[in-house]
Structure formats: C-alpha cells, structure tokens
Amino acid sequence: MVATGDWLLPRVGGDVYADKPPLYFWLMALGLSVTQSLRFAFLLPSLLAGFGCVALVYDLGRRLWNRDTGRLAALALLLTVQFVWQVRQAQIDATLCFWTTLGLYGLLRHLLLGPHWRWYAVGWAAAGLGVITKGVGFLPLLVLIPYALLRKAHWTPRPRICAPVRWWLGPLAFALAASVWLVPMLLAAASDPSLAAYRDEILFNQTVNRYAEAWHHREPFWYFLVEVIPWLWLPLTALLPWLVPRWRQALRERDLRIALLLSWVALVVLFFSLSSGKRGVYVLPAVPALALACAPWIRELATVRAAQRMVFITAAAIGVICAAGAGYLLVRPDKRVEVIELYDLDPLGPLVTIAIGVLAVCALTRARRGAAAFGGTLAVILLVVSFWVNPVMNAARSGEAFVARLERSADPRRELGLVAFKEQYLLNVRRPVVHFGHARWREAEQEAADAALWLSIDPDRQLVVSDTVRSWCFAGAQARSLGVANRTHWYIVTGATDPACVARGRPQPVYHYTPPGARRLAAAGRRARS
Numbered sequence: 445m446v447a448t449g450d451w452l453l454p455r456v457g458g459d460v461y462a463d464k465p466p467l468y469f470w471l472m473a474l475g476l477s478v479t480q481s482l483r484f485a486f487l488l489p490s491l492l493a494g495f496g497c498v499a500l501v502y503d504l505g506r507r508l509w510n511r512d513t514g515r516l517a518a519l520a521l522l523l524t525v526q527f528v529w530q531v532r533q534a535q536i537d538a539t540l541c542f543w544t545t546l547g548l549y550g551l552l553r554h555l556l557l558g559p560h561w562r563w564y565a566v567g568w569a570a571a572g573l574g575v576i577t578k579g580v581g582f583l584p585l586l587v588l589i590p591y592a593l594l595r596k597a598h599w600t601p602r603p604r605i606c607a608p609v610r611w612w613l614g615p616l617a618f619a620l621a622a623s624v625w626l627v628p629m630l631l632a633a634a635s636d637p638s639l640a641a642y643r644d645e646i647l648f649n650q651t652v653n654r655y656a657e658a659w660h661h662r663e664p665f666w667y668f669l670v671e672v673i674p675w676l677w678l679p680l681t682a683l684l685p686w687l688v689p690r691w692r693q694a695l696r697e698r699d700l701r702i703a704l705l706l707s708w709v710a711l712v713v714l715f716f717s718l719s720s721g722k723r724g725v726y727v728l729p730a731v732p733a734l735a736l737a738c739a740p741w742i743r744e745l746a747t748v749r750a751a752q753r754m755v756f757i758t759a760a761a762i763g764v765i766c767a768a769g770a771g772y773l774l775v776r777p778d779k780r781v782e783v784i785e786l787y788d789l790d791p792l793g794p795l796v797t798i799a800i801g802v803l804a805v806c807a808l809t810r811a812r813r814g815a816a817a818f819g820g821t822l823a824v825i826l827l828v829v830s831f832w833v834n835p836v837m838n839a840a841r842s843g844e845a846f847v848a849r850l851e852r853s854a855d856p857r858r859e860l861g862l863v864a865f866k867e868q869y870l871l872n873v874r875r876p877v878v879h880f881g882h883a884r885w886r887e888a889e890q891e892a893a894d895a896a897l898w899l900s901i902d903p904d905r906q907l908v909v910s911d912t913v914r915s916w917c918f919a920g921a922q923a924r925s926l927g928v929a930n931r932t933h934w935y936i937v938t939g940a941t942d943p944a945c946v947a948r949g950r951p952q953p954v955y956h957y958t959p960p961g962a963r964r965l966a967a968a969g970r971r972a973r974s
Contacts, residue, residue: 445469446477451470453629454466456882456883457957459881459955461883462645463883464578464579464650465576465577465579465625467573468489475488486534490531490533490535490539492542496542497542501518502514502515504517504552507553509739512743513739516743520680520735520738523819524679525676525677525678526676526724526728527541527735535725537725540577540728541729543571543581544584546584547568547581547584548708548732549567550566550569550570551585554605555605555704556603556700556701557603558605559603559606561607564614565613565614567614572621573621576622576626580726582618585618587708587711594704599699599700602700655719656719661722663721665717666717667722668713668724669717678818680738682755686741686745687738687741690741705736705737708733709730709733709737713727752811752814753814756813756817756818757811760803762821763803763821767799769791769795785928786931788839789837794829802821805820805821805824806820806821843866846926846929846930850908851875853926853936854875858906859876859878859905860908861879861908862907862908863879863891863907863908864884864910865908866929866930876956876959880894880895880955890950892916893949894950895913895917896949899918899938899941903938905938906936906937907937908935909934910935911933911934916945918942920942922940
C-alpha cells in the first residue's frame with residue numbers, strides 16, 4: 445500500500461488478498477508511513493489495541509462499580525494469558541479485540557448507565573469498523589439479545605430509555621463505519637469485472653461459507669471449553685470455584701451488569717463453537733468482558749486462602765512442566781534435534797531458564813500470594829520468549845534465512861518463479877520474482893500446472909517448488925534442494941516438465957513482483973548509467 449499508493453485492496457505480490465478486509469492493513473501502512481520502520485509498523489496496531497482494551501475495561505469497571513473495581517478489572521485482563529500473549533503479537537486479532545471491546549463499552553454505557561445515545565452510536569460504529577477488520581467484528585451487537593430477553597424482569601441497573609426512533613442511530617452508525625471501505629470496494633468491483641471474484645470471495649466465501657463449512661482448523665464442538673479456555677484464560681479459570689457461587693448470587697439479585705457480561709461471553713463462545721472451523725484465538729474478544737465480570741470479587745478473593753493457593757499451584761505447575769520438558773529433551777535427544785531443525789532453536793536453554801525463574805518466583809511469593817506468583821510467572825515466560833526465543837527463531841519463522849539461501853542458490857540471470865509460496869518470502873525477497881497467485885491451495889494442482897506451462901515456455905527460467913508440487917509436475921526436471929523451511933522441503937527446478945501438466949496449464953494468472961528495494965536499486969542503476 446505504501447509503495448504503490450493503492451490502499452483500497454490489500455495485495456500479496458500484486459495479487460489481491462481476499463482473506464481479510466483492509467482496515468488492519470491500513471493501520472500497519474499508516475504506522476510504516478509514520479515510523480519508516482517495518483518492525484514498528486507490524487507491532488504498533490497490537491500494542492495500541494492492548495492499551496486501548498485495558499483503558500476501556502478500567503473505565504467501564506469504574507463506571508459500573510467503582511474505581512477500585514476498574515483497576516482490578518484492568519489488572520485481571522493484563523494477567524490473563526491469552527490477552528497478554530496475543531497483544532504482543534503482530535496479528536490481526538488484538539486489533540479486532542479492541543473494536544469488540546469498544547463496541548461493548550459503548551453499548552453498555554447506554555444500556556446500563558444511559559440513556560447515552562452518543563455512546564450507543566459509537567458502539568455500533570465500532571462493530572462496523574470491526575467488520576472491516578475481520579468479518580466477526582459484529583460480535584458486540586450480540587449483547588442486545590440478553591438485554592431484550594431480560595427486559596421485563598426486575599433487573600438493575602436499567603435506565604429508562606425512550607425515543608424508539610433513536611434506536612435506529614445504531615444501525616446507521618454501523619453502516620456508515622463499514623461503508624468506509626465497503627462502498628469504494630463495491631463501486632470498484634462494479635466497474636472492474638476482474639474484481640468481482642474478489643468481492644464474492646471476501647463477502648461470501650471468507651465469511652458465510654467459511655463459518656458454515658470451514659475448510660481448515662476443523663475442531664469438535666467442545667474444543668473451546670476443553671482445549672482452550674481452561675488454559676488460555678488462566679488465572680481467571682482457576683478462580684471459577686469461588687467466582688461461580690458469587691455470580692449465581694448476583695444473578696439471583698437481578699444484577700444486570702453481571703448478567704449481560706456473562707451472557708455475552710457465553711454467546712461469543714457459542715457462536716464460534718457452532719462453526720466447525722476453530723482456532724483458540726477466536727474467543728479472545730470475550731476475555732475483557734470476563735475480566736469485568738470477575739473484578740467485583742477479586743479484592744475479596746485475594747483474602748481467601750484456598751483461592752490464592754489454587755493460583756499459586758497453577759504458577760508452580762508451569763515451572764514443574766517446563767522442568768519436566770527439559771528433562772524429556774535430555775532423555776530424547778532426537779526430539780531436541782527435531783525442534784532445532786524446524787526452528788533453528790535449541791529449546792533446552794529456554795525451558796531450563798523458565799523453570800528456574802518460575803520456581804524462584806514461587807519460592808519468594810509463597811502460597812498466600814498466589815496472584816503475585818502467577819504475575820511473576822507470566823513475566824518470566826514473556827521475558828524469556830521475547831529476548832531469547834523469538835530473536836533466535838526469527839530468521840526461520842520470518843523466512844529471512846530461507847530467502848537468503850534461495851537467492852544465493854538461484855541463477856541471477858534467470859527469471860525466478862515461486863509456487864505455493866509463503867507470504868513472508870515476498871517480504872524478504874530482494875530480487876524480482878514471478879508467481880501464479882496467492883493462497884491457491886484449494887486449486888493447488890492447477891497452480892502447479894500453470895507454473896509448469898510458464899517454465900516450459902522459456903529454458904532460461906527457474907522455479908521454487910515444494911516436494912509435493914515437484915512430484916506432481918516436475919519429477920523429471922533438474923532439481924536442487926534448498927532444504928526445509930516452514931515444515932516444507934523446497935527445490936529449485938529447471939528444464940523438463942510433465943507434458944500432462946503443461947497441457948493443463950493456463951497462461952494466466954502470472955504476477956510479476958519487484959520488491960520496493962529492488963525498484964530503488966534499479967532506479968539508482970539507471971541514473972548511474974545515464
């Protein structure tokens with residue numbers, strides 16, 4: 445976007461990227477424009493989203509209860525594993541979590557503390573911006589379901605909200621926010637038939653069809669309840685034996701604050717559980733609401749010895765598990781070698797360091813201060829991962845090492861084509877390349893055939909293919925191994941291709957991508973020659 449000035453549609457190597465709407469990429473592009481640093485641009489949206497979520501949770505807790513509850517809600521959020529882990533990642537989900545938290549904040553300001561039509565409109569607008577960040581950005585609007593169902597009971601606080609016409613301000617704000625991108629995109633697709641496929645893919649296939657009939661990350665219905673929430677929502681889940689009775693009492697007393705927060709958390713989990721495609725990060729938007737629902741009793745639970753002991757045991761167990769993992773690697777050196785080959789990282793040192801650090805924290809805090817033990821445990825893990833694990837893994841995970849190896853092995857005089865490539869390879873490539881479309885894994889054999897046709901046309905061409913693609917169309921070609929990257933064995937192939945693949949190949953699509961650095965070098969070369 446920054447290099448080309450085309451901000452309407454995200455692209456990967458010139459091909460449109462139809463997996464997600466563009467708002468998150470706009471934020472990264474703005475960060476790159478301001479900081480001129482790709483590293484800061486990647487991390488900035490998640491960092492700001494994390495701060496925003498903590499501030500919103502604090503302020504809503506302060507307004508719904510009191511200042512102390514607001515502080516405890518913010519602290520509970522910061523100590524929840526999934527939240528603090530995800531907001532330090534350069535991924536879209538933290539930004540989505542901010543929009544859903546802002547949406548819920550605006551709606552609850554109106555429904556519980558209102559009437560406040562301005563915040564009501566902000567809540568709907570945040571949902572609209574969430575939709576053009578990731579399709580499920582409408583999640584805050586689910587809170588209207590329990591609010592409507594509990595309308596006739598004696599639930600408090602429930603301000604008297606009249607002016608029924610004003611309720612339409614919400615859908616209008618939602619439509620206006622989403623239209624920031626939807627309208628220009630639809631107009632562009634209407635005037636350019638080549639974009640019609642992109643429009644249908646992102647509006648229908650990547651949303652409705654992906655939810656109804658997911659094609660990857662397929663998990664059972666109980667996946668979140670059994671494999672995600674008990675572990676990633678620690679330490680809050682460790683406090684459930686003491687929180688559940690207090691929630692039950694609050695519901696008996698018709699506390700609408702707790703009812704709406706818990707109902708919304710349950711609806712978010714249910715919504716994602718009904719789809720066959722599941723990833724643990726999907727339920728991240730529910731974490732701020734859960735922290736708010738726990739906050740009124742956290743001060744009390746800090747004095748409950750059994751509750752503190754449970755959190756302490758959880759922290760100590762993490763240290764013991766890391767120690768056991770290190771011991772396992774010592775008795776199974778083949779597993780240790782396997783991790784080193786995959787990630788260029790020897791896991792033994794980090795595991796030992798985390799185990800020692802966590803057990804030292806537990807020894808200092810003792811069982812009566814379980815929350816402090818867990819906070820210290822989380823800090824030890826994040827510090828080791830941030831300053832040891834991630835820097836060592838960076839070259840392997842980012843594709844930097846593989847692309848450097850590729851560019852050393854490839855003939856600089858020949859055109860270079862990539863088949864079924866990873867997006868990060870284009871981020872690191874420094875020479876012009878050709879590819880045949882982004883994320884064509886649903887038609888992988890056709891992509892291989894298109895590449896075979898391209899290679900057969902000119903003997904001065906070379907292709908980077910995986911071992912699977914090689915077996916389909918390039919078994920008879922000259923091949924040079926590039927080793928393993930991202931759990932795939934890659935080869936450079938030249939020469940003969942399978943005639944059947946060539947016959948099935950199509951001359952389009954072929955995308956020619958020149959990275960910005962290569963363009964600058966070429967321009968400098970032209971100026972020097974002139």
